[in-house]
Amino acid sequence: MSDILNQIVAVKREEIAAARKKKPLEAMRFDAESRVLTRDFEGALRAKIAAGQAAVIAEIKKASPSKGVIREDFIPADIAQSYAEGNGQVRAACLSVLTDRQFFQGSADYLKQARASCDLPVLRKDFMVDPYQVYEARAMGADCILLIAGCLDDAQMADLEAIAMGMNMAVLVEVHDRDELHRALRLKTPLLGINNRNLRTFDVTLQTTLDMLSEVPDDRMLVTESGILGREDVQTMREAGVHAFLVGEAFMRAPEPGLALAELFA
Ligand SMILES: O=P(O)(O)OC[C@@H](O)[C@@H](O)c1c[nH]c2ccccc12
Numbered sequence: 374m375s376d377i378l379n380q381i382v383a384v385k386r387e388e389i390a391a392a393r394k395k396k397p398l399e400a401m402r403f404d405a406e407s408r409v410l411t412r413d414f415e416g417a418l419r420a421k422i423a424a425g426q427a428a429v430i431a432e433i434k435k436a437s438p439s440k441g442v443i444r445e446d447f448i449p450a451d452i453a454q455s456y457a458e459g460n461g462q463v464r465a466a467c468l469s470v471l472t473d474r475q476f477f478q479g480s481a482d483y484l485k486q487a488r489a490s491c492d493l494p495v496l497r498k499d500f501m502v503d504p505y506q507v508y509e510a511r512a513m514g515a516d517c518i519l520l521i522a523g524c525l526d527d528a529q530m531a532d533l534e535a536i537a538m539g540m541n542m543a544v545l546v547e548v549h550d551r552d553e554l555h556r557a558l559r560l561k562t563p564l565l566g567i568n569n570r571n572l573r574t575f576d577v578t579l580q581t582t583l584d585m586l587s588e589v590p591d592d593r594m595l596v597t598e599s600g601i602l603g604r605e606d607v608q609t610m611r612e613a614g615v616h617a618f619l620v621g622e623a624f625m626r627a628p629e630p631g632l633a634l635a636e637l638f639a
Contacts, residue, residue, distance in 0.1 A: 376573040377438055377476075381500050382524050384475055389503050398505055405511035405540060412494035414517040414543035415564060417466045418594060422616045427607065427638045430496060430596065431456040431465035431630070432621030433487055436478040439575040444625040449483040450490035455631030456624070457491035463635040467517070469496040469619060481513045488514045496545060500524060507536045517543035517564075522553035523572060534560050545596065554585055563594050566619060570599040579606060583613055607637060 396404075421428035433452050436442045449470065456465040470487050471479030479498070488495045497515035501507060502524060510518050518537050520530050534544050544562040548554045549571055557565060567585055570577045577600035589595050597610050598619040610618070620637070627633030 377575075378500075378521075378524055378572045381473070381476055382502055385500050385502050385506075388475075389505050392509070393505060398508070401505060401508040401512055405508035408511060408514070411511075411541045411543075412492070412516045414467055414494035414496065415594070417494050418564075418596075418617050421466045422594075426463070426616075427611065428466040428596075428617040429634060429638055430467045430469050430617070430619040431624060431634055432469040432471070432498065432619060433483060434469075434471045434477060434479070434498075434621045434625055437622075438476045439570075440622065442478070443622055449487040452630050453487035453491045453493070455629055456634060457493050457631070459631045460635035463638050464631065465493060465634060466617075467494045467496060469498045469519075469621070471498045472513070473499050481509075484513050484515060494543075496543075501533055502529070504533065504536050507533055507540075507542075510537075511540045511542060515542065517545055519566075520544060520546045520560075521572070522546060522548045522557050527556055527559065530556070530560060534562060538562075547598065548585075549581065551585060551588065554588060558590070558593070563592060564596065565589060565593045566596040566598045568598045569601075579609065582610065582615060586613060586615070601637070604637060604639075 418428040433449050435447045470484040471477040472481050472484055473479050494516040496517040497510040537544050545564045545566050546557040547566040547568050548557045549568050567582045569579050569581045582597040595615055596617040596619055597615050601618055601620045602623045624630040624633045
């Protein structure tokens, strides 16, 4: 049986074909390009780091293929507000909202609701394989897209990046091994995510970030992704010089996600 990443990508291609029948590419592109204002995703991360704080991309995720339902009481607008508020002093820099329905129980509506309820820049967390999805991301209000190197070739990555940047969106490119890292470094975007979770096996180890750290040039902003659960994880990363984090589960399991964020990054 093929692995989960391949399965997800196969479903994406079907979803895109169906979506294009409802709204053709040109119409989606028009909607995307009619939205002029993006929130500065990269700037929000840099501002936190410049202030000596961790830059946290706080995720809104109901479920995942590896964990099933993570949070029952799931109201994206409330969660977004909680993240934006933190404990007053420590709060999120940006949001990440899962929009994949089939595997993560996400939706475009969740992204819209989350973004409308606060002023944080928002990443559309999905599996991008086609320009259509980049226009769709902007049309739904996203300020940043994720490109997963593991499901894209070099030409696709460059193409999707160019479309996003053409609409003033930020691009977070995600890698899991050295080969992907070196491919990702050919892109223009400074935002480089190292996913500690292997999307094919679901194994998680923070060692993934630590092992590749020395190969990330200074002009990139490294974001460590997944598996950050405790304060010792944060400390390990910050001591290693990693100051940007993408965290989901640890917050989603807490009654008040923004307070959990403030505690984890206090
Ligand atoms: O819930 P965690 O372990 O804190 O992880 C968050 C985020 O990194 C994870 O959801 C993620 C990282 N890359 C992805 C790609 C697709 C879907 C999900 C992800």
